[in-house]
Amino acid sequence: MRTLSRRLSEGVTMVGECCARVAESKSSDFPVGTVIVHQYGWRTHAVLDTENQDPPRKAPADYPKDLPLSLLLGAVGIPGLTAYFGLLKCLEAKEGETVFVNAAAGATGSIVGQIARIKGCKAVGSAGSDAKVAWLKELGFDAAFNYKTVSSLDAALKEAAPNGIDCYFDNVGGDFTTTVLNHMNLYGRVAIVGGISTYNDKDPSSKGAFPYKAIQGKQLTLIGFVVSRWLDQWPQGKAQMMQWIKEGKIKYREHVTEGFENMPKAFIGMLVGENIGKAIVKL
Amino acid sequence: MRTLSRRLSEGVTMVGECCARVAESKSSDFPVGTVIVHQYGWRTHAVLDTENQDPPRKAPADYPKDLPLSLLLGAVGIPGLTAYFGLLKCLEAKEGETVFVNAAAGATGSIVGQIARIKGCKAVGSAGSDAKVAWLKELGFDAAFNYKTVSSLDAALKEAAPNGIDCYFDNVGGDFTTTVLNHMNLYGRVAIVGGISTYNDKDPSSKGAFPYKAIQGKQLTLIGFVVSRWLDQWPQGKAQMMQWIKEGKIKYREHVTEGFENMPKAFIGMLVGENIGKAIVKL
Numbered sequence: 001m002r003t004l005s006r007r008l009s010e011g012v013t014m015v016g017e018c019c020a021r022v023a024e025s026k027s028s029d030f031p032v033g034t035v036i037v038h039q040y041g042w043r044t045h046a047v048l049d050t051e052n053q054d055p056p057r058k059a060p061a062d063y064p065k066d067l068p069l070s071l072l073l074g075a076v077g078i079p080g081l082t083a084y085f086g087l088l089k090c091l092e093a094k095e096g097e098t099v100f101v102n103a104a105a106g107a108t109g110s111i112v113g114q115i116a117r118i119k120g121c122k123a124v125g126s127a128g129s130d131a132k133v134a135w136l137k138e139l140g141f142d143a144a145f146n147y148k149t150v151s152s153l154d155a156a157l158k159e160a161a162p163n164g165i166d167c168y169f170d171n172v173g174g175d176f177t178t179t180v181l182n183h184m185n186l187y188g189r190v191a192i193v194g195g196i197s198t199y200n201d202k203d204p205s206s207k208g209a210f211p212y213k214a215i216q217g218k219q220l221t222l223i224g225f226v227v228s229r230w231l232d233q234w235p236q237g238k239a240q241m242m243q244w245i246k247e248g249k250i251k252y253r254e255h256v257t258e259g260f261e262n263m264p265k266a267f268i269g270m271l272v273g274e275n276i277g278k279a280i281v282k283l
Numbered sequence: 284m285r286t287l288s289r290r291l292s293e294g295v296t297m298v299g300e301c302c303a304r305v306a307e308s309k310s311s312d313f314p315v316g317t318v319i320v321h322q323y324g325w326r327t328h329a330v331l332d333t334e335n336q337d338p339p340r341k342a343p344a345d346y347p348k349d350l351p352l353s354l355l356l357g358a359v360g361i362p363g364l365t366a367y368f369g370l371l372k373c374l375e376a377k378e379g380e381t382v383f384v385n386a387a388a389g390a391t392g393s394i395v396g397q398i399a400r401i402k403g404c405k406a407v408g409s410a411g412s413d414a415k416v417a418w419l420k421e422l423g424f425d426a427a428f429n430y431k432t433v434s435s436l437d438a439a440l441k442e443a444a445p446n447g448i449d450c451y452f453d454n455v456g457g458d459f460t461t462t463v464l465n466h467m468n469l470y471g472r473v474a475i476v477g478g479i480s481t482y483n484d485k486d487p488s489s490k491g492a493f494p495y496k497a498i499q500g501k502q503l504t505l506i507g508f509v510v511s512r513w514l515d516q517w518p519q520g521k522a523q524m525m526q527w528i529k530e531g532k533i534k535y536r537e538h539v540t541e542g543f544e545n546m547p548k549a550f551i552g553m554l555v556g557e558n559i560g561k562a563i564v565k566l
Binding site: 006097173176178179192193194195209210211213214215216217218220221222223224225227229 | 287319457458460461475476477493494495496497499500501502503504505506507508509512560
């Protein structure tokens with residue numbers, strides 16, 4: 001989703017992450033058959049220059065054979081690592097605390113709530129359909145609500161998190177966040193991860209007032225982050241995610257669209273909230 | 284200044300901190316002659332109930348005889364400690380970094396810049412008069428400007444902090460802060476200390492847009508704080524401030540008004556920016 005903030009114009013290859021297998025190679029580091037993840041955008045095939053550009057990431061050597069490789073784009077990739085490092089490094093969620101995440105049925109949000117549960121936190125999520133909310137409850141979220149149908153976000157948060165929010169994992173931004181901050185506890189932490197509510201604005205800073213009073217009064221800490229901040233710790237993060245998935249502690253869902261020609265449809269569907277879990281296009 | 288955010292109504296004693304000497308006592312902990320700081324508000328004399336209410340703070344036992352006691356309300360009191368803990372604990376300012384502080388000629392701001400210099404940082408400040416700016420330069424600020432007379436805050440920051448800002452100590456809030464955030468470096472830290480630009484607003488959150496894009500894009504950390512957060516470390520903080528003052532490394536100024544009847548005038552003067560350094564009323 002963050003790719004949206006990059007400037008795209010007609011004639012430029014659409015950005016996006018791809019999991020692929022090496023079909024031909026002149027590099028001994030990437031023999032034929034190697035599974036990689038690259039960011040060369042929307043392509044059926046890509047020619048990667050591993051000498052002059054950042055080399056693609058390889059699948060972990062111990063990647064379980066019974067897991068779909070597409071998880072390298074989801075729970076064992078950037079969305080999963082964003083949840084993992086965001087919750088544990090950035091928010092430093094502690095046992096007994098209340099964690100709130102929005103876009104909770106997405107590739108990242110759904111994992112935020114599950115890791116929160118593993119760590120002994122109370123997990124609260126919001127999403128945009130009743131089907132998503134039902135899935136969140138299946139995943140073990142302590143409370144979840146459909147933000148489109150509640151009487152007000154204020155009332156929904158009061159009910160779902162009656163003791164206030166200690167950690168807020170924010171994928172949405174804008175007015176939504178300004179409201180959530182009023183429900184934070186003293187010394188609460190906020191991870192500013194995405195701002196999907198602002199992506200279509202010409203000036204993303206224009207939506208939502210600066211919640212100065214809440215930040216100062218409740219002594220909140222707001223941290224903007226991109227997951228590459230912990231690049232050196234990705235191997236440990238991936239190993240932990242793979243282990244939790246094998247143990248059944250982390251569940252995932254993929255919204256799979258078939259065919260390259262359907263990529264625009266899949267992309268727009270993701271933006272308007274049609275998918276549950278990670279949006280994947282199978283080529 | 285923070286007292287403004289408390290709700291005051293007619294007939295309630297105006298809030299404010301007072302340095303006083305015990306004239307009569309029934310408490311062996313506070314014998315006659317003890318110098319204390321209390322928060323019983325605007326009074327010429329106060330009767331303190333040390334058993335049922337928070338006891339007043341005593342002056343440090345080793346408080347230097349040649350320093351005015353009024354510094355217990357300034358450089359060796361809450362304003363000084365706010366600068367000390369805000370800069371070192373909250374912003375974690377490191378050698379070589381650029382520190383920007385607004386309301387820099389105030390009781391707190393002037394000390395922020397001086398501690399920044401002691402720690403090997405570049406200190407940049409803004410204030411509301413040329414006399415204040417001149418004083419900041421005397422104090423050793425690397426750059427300072429009068430925000431009321433510069434062509435724009437953007438241009439002034441670009442000139443004063445050409446390499447960007449790493450640590451921002453914010454006493455002002457509102458639009459001012461939204462602009463400053465655009466000048467922050469990657470991983471910059473912001474201490475949300477006061478919001479004087481918003482104190483007269485009915486809804487203080489309404490001024491200034493939520494600078495979401497800057498926070499996320501630059502991976503900033505914003506921390507709201509009140510100095511009592513480090514109450515257990517105040518003795519070390521005071522000891523360090525007293526030492527720096529004795530060594531001449533921290534200079535201070537007081538804006539002294541004489542007479543209880545002039546308190547309203549002094550208070551309003553402080554709010555409209557007439558004072559340089561700590562506003563003191565001598566009774």
